[in-house]
Amino acid sequence: MALTTQAAGPVGLPAGSAPQPTRRRRLGLPPMTAKLATGLIISGAIVLFGLLGPFVVQDPARVDDIGLTGPSGAHLMGTTQTGQDVLAQLAYATRGSLTIGAIVGVLTLLLSGFFGVVGAYAGGWVDEFFSLCTNIMLVIPGLPLVIVISSYVPDKSLWLVALVLSLTGWAGSARVLRGYTLSLRNRDYVLASRVAGEKRWRILAVEILPNLIPLLASQVVFAVIFAILGEAGLAYLGLGASGSISWGTMLYYAQNGLALRLGAWWWFVPPGLLLALFGAALSLINFSIDEIINPKLRNQTRSARRGWVMSRKQLETAKEATL
């Protein structure tokens, strides 16, 4: 039984050739692709409009006796049946919809993180109980419950609508997070930090959570889309928050004001278009995040793949090295 021997000399790394880890890699930001750039530009523009728009437009509630008029110098996007400025309404509606989206995004993150990640990491009966809660919330049909709750409470604030939407929306992401955490908690590097003597909460916060960031980010983006669309649906049914204005309430009033039959496209197209554009932009961002989690989704272009081929000079040196 002979052993082949080899020099066990130092395994040196060629000095200077190493790419220094950059801040960007460490944070795990997705590479800037056309998809991501498009999504960021569209959603950024809409967010800016929602933030700054209300400061420059007219009063959205002011009623004028000019009635339903098309776009003109005085009203850039025309007016509604009661003579309200559509642009002003759109700016406030954008702010309202985005607020709902943001609140629901944060609440969903907290709820799904707590029930999914903490449950899976703790294991045992805690996991069983949390998983039971998740499953119950998962099988409760969302929209009917939202309708029941919304119609039961007479005076609904924006917060209540957001709360209802996040209560019905967190369970799906909690399940996804639970599955991923279950696989992470038994990885060798988690065992290794237990062997090193790390405290349990620190293992969760420092070793496991960073590896969940892409997944959490994609779940939050998904929750925001879900919330904005859900709120639009509720408002369109007339069950939105009272006293607030969103894309959904604009569509609701346009529908009530027979905008479609009167051909008043400037009334219903802007909110509908913004709704669709924002959803699409967030989805594009989500696809880019998904590509970090699952590299198989990345599609290399032909030119990128050509870059992998060795140059003629590299081939020659490689050949010489093997001779």
Add this chain to the structure above:
Amino acid sequence: MTTLTAEHLVKNYHLRRGLRGGTLRAVDDVSFTLEPGRTVALVGQSGSGKSTIAKLLLQLERPTAGRILVDGKPVQRRGGGLRRYRRTVQMVFQDPFASLNPYHTVEHHLERPIRLHHPKLASDEVHRRVLHLLERVRLTPAENVAARRPHQLSGGQRQRVAIARALAPGPGVLIADEPVSMLDVSIRLGVLNLLATLQREEDLGLLYITHDLATARHFADEILVMYRGRIVERGDADEVILRPQHEYTKTLAAAAPNPERRLSELRGG
């Protein structure tokens, strides 16, 4: 100087098959002693309970019966006693691709155990120790390697980082669970020689878990052969390999590639 003793260790796993439950005895009445400066090889096929013994020794699993003693005293399972134990017994994992967190740099992996076990050290002293550890496992330039993340290193380099991490608390006993089985054949010996050198330098007690008889004989002083949770044969390394007593050890020794026997067979046939 630490002596780690396992006394009559038993580990049962409960299996759930629908409503019927079963018991799997993964480790059955195993006793051995790890002494400073000695290497004990634990040999056996997959599923024979080798890794379960590693988990029991590292307090990642609770033994069903039996005791683990450090210098004659039973191990405490929580609090300061457990922390002292973690400083004494460390482990090198099998798969260097899974045992390093992809999110963190090499420096983080080495810094945490140092900080945990020496909480009063200043930051630059910790950094100096990290670099020293990297140099000891022959990863140079250390400054450069420390800033890298695991995916920028090869399998052999990662395993060296894992060895450095295990050495960081300054342990007396090292458990190496198939440390080279996931590595390329050409670099295995380098990593094993490194382990042997470090063991001599630190006077470590080393438990070398493997299924490779050749390296077990080469590096170990004593070999324990495990089969279905039991230790079926134990003794001096050469003795066990050259004069196997148990049927399973004989099969194992016969299964190892032996060029001389093969050549004589070819000539004869």
